[in-house]
Amino acid sequence: MSILDGFRDKDFLEQITLLNDIAANRPTDALPDLLSLFASPLQDASVDSMVVIALNALLADNEQYAVECLHSDDPKLRLLCIRTAGEHRFASAVEPLSEIAQTTDDSDLALESLSALARIGSEAALPAFRKHLSSNDPLAAGLSIEMCGHFNDVSALPWLKEVVRRSLTGDRYQTCDVPTWKAIQALGDLGTEEAVQFLASHLHHKNPIARRLITDVMVELGEKAVPALLDSLHSSDEDVRILAANVLGFTGLRSGGNGLVAAFDRGHADTPNVRYAFYEAMGRIGTMKNLICLMDGLSETDELLLMAVVGGLERHVNPGMIRNITERLRQEDEQTARLAQAIINSKALDIFRALHGDPACADILMEHLLQSRDEEILAAFREALESLGTDAAGADLKRLSEAAAERGSGRKALAVDDSRSMLALHRALLAELGFDVALAANGQEALEHLQENGPVELVVTDMNMPVMDGMQLVEQLRNDPDFESATIVMVTTEKEASQRGLAENAGVNAFITKPFRPEQLKEMLTQLLGL
Structure with missing residues (x-):
């Protein structure tokens, strides 16, 4: 006598309880009746689903029978056994599953067989996978x-x-x-x-x-x-050199850093875009050769390039570097002002602390810091001064506290870039235009910020970023009613019309190609937003 005798005449609760017991205890003598119920379901979704669960449990304990059923004429049973074989990684199922995958004309059955083979993970299934490499x-x-x-x-x-x-x-x-x-x-x-x-x-x-x-x-x-x-790095395509430098920086490997310096010395960083990428990558790696190259980069006059140099050096502060920067600041020429501004805008707090012990350098840096309208920068440098604990730092902290920093207009902007120096530039520039500025290192961080803090009026985003790139970010924003109205400016080094076409289709309002002068972005935003 089977425990499923009279099953169809039992009430719902009895049926569910019985099937739960079978799934838990797996009595083998229940298999024939379960197969009958599976072949002729009761047309009650809950009960029929429990029949499948109970049958799967029994098949899991009976590999030989499950594999034999892979050849069943009943397509429902065959499909169940394919899935069971994959779920429980039946090694003996590899050969028949491979045969099904290679001989069937049914694309759904082929996919089910391949999925099961992938879960089993046997190299013996390679012929089946090779056959479907070019599948439609x-x-x-x-x-x-x-x-x-x-x-x-x-x-x-x-x-x-x-x-x-x-x-x-x-x-x-x-x-x-x-x-x-x-x-x-x-x-x-x-x-x-x-x-x-x-x-x-x-x-x-x-x-x-x-x-x-x-x-x-x-x-x-x-x-x-x-x-x-x-x-x-030797490619004639500028964008390839930029991307190669970026990847080398992300690896953080000494061999990559030495190769960057060699390519730099051979003149392959011959445009501002490429030099910017090289400086950022060298800063991430930080070998001695990289730092020497970055020190030479302190003579850059382009604001963005100089910020990339300072941002790279900030990661690897050492006494020799500070002596060099001190000498450059004491020269009190046009480059002095550029370098001081780059230190402030880059929020290079370790460099600032190290330089503050020199009164001349401290005065120059404070002069530029007091001109900042960016509350985030001001707050960061207040903390840096507090941490120094010297009389000179206390006096400068008082000056900073007494300075009436202009507040934002309540207009919110979000800058998104994986480059620290680019974010620093955006923060300083947008704060100067009266925005309260938030920063994100990639599209995913940007979305998380927006979901937590609400919409912004303006988004300035890079195209190429890890985790989530600018294109994906734009698509997400334009498909979300809460954020779709934001004005979006995309910053890119891409020159192909196809790239801009993709971005325009995604919903970008305007583009600017880096490196750019801050005045260019200011002018664009002024026209775009009516500032």
Whole structure:
């Protein structure tokens, strides 16, 4: 006698209780009746769902039977057993699942079989994954690409490269589909010299999401990626050199830092855009050679470049550096004012504290600090002065407290950039225009700030950032009724019309190409917002 005898005549509560007991205790003699209930459901969603749960529990304890049912003529039972085999990683299911995946004309069945094989994780399934690398189903293709990367299947390399190349044909670059996304990651998983060189050659992919994925993969590859990235520093494409420098900075590797200095000395940082990227990367790495190069960069007259130099040095303050900066400030020429302003705008608090012991330097820095209208900067330097605890610092703190800093107009702006120096420039410039300014290092941080603090009138965002790039941020903002009305200005080094076309379609109001003079952005915002 089966415990399911008369099941259809029982009331709902009895049925659910009984099926729960079967799922928990897994009596094997209940299997035939469960299969009958599965084949001819009661048409009660709750009960039928519990039948599936109980049957899955019994099949989990009976691998041989579940694998045999992979050949069942009942499509419902076969599908259940495919999912059970994957969920419970039945090794004996690899061969029949591979056969199904390679022979079926049903794309849904193929995807289910591939998904189960992926969960089982046996290299014996590689032929099935290889067969579906070029599948018309993007999910099947993406999963197959992912697994070929997971198993380091070098034979898939030509197709992985082809997937990325195809993503650049026609208007395909406008979206980063699943196969492209998985192909980039699989190339990183392979990590061969050919794969890494190929990724490096596509650092400037037209699609911003693909470009960010390539950047992330190259950073994860670390030392493996350095030779290819150093080669890219010699590219004739300015944007490739910028992106290669950025990635080298993110790796933080000494070999990358030395390569940056060598490329700098050979004249490959021949434009302000590229020099800016080199300085930022050197600051992140901080080798002795990098710091010497940054010290030489203190003679830069461009405000943004000088802030990149100061921001890099702020990470690695040492006595020799402070002596050098002190000598430069004491010269009291035009560069003195630029350097002092860069220290203030960059919020270089460690450099400020180290310089404050020299009365001449302290006076110069305080002169520029007292002119700031940025409450965040003023608050940060108040804390720096308090931490010094000297009589001179106390006097300057009193001067700072007595100075009536102009308040913002209540107009709110958000600046988004992964570059510390760019954020510092935006903060100073927007505060001067009367905005209360918030900062974010990437699109995700920007969204979190907005969700916590409410909408802003203006968003100034970079295009290329880790975690979430500017394009994704704009799309999110324009699709959210709470934030869709913000005026958005995108800052970019991109020159191709295609990039601006994508950004315009996403909802960007205006563009400015860096490096730019602060007056250019001020003029743009004045016209755009009627300031």
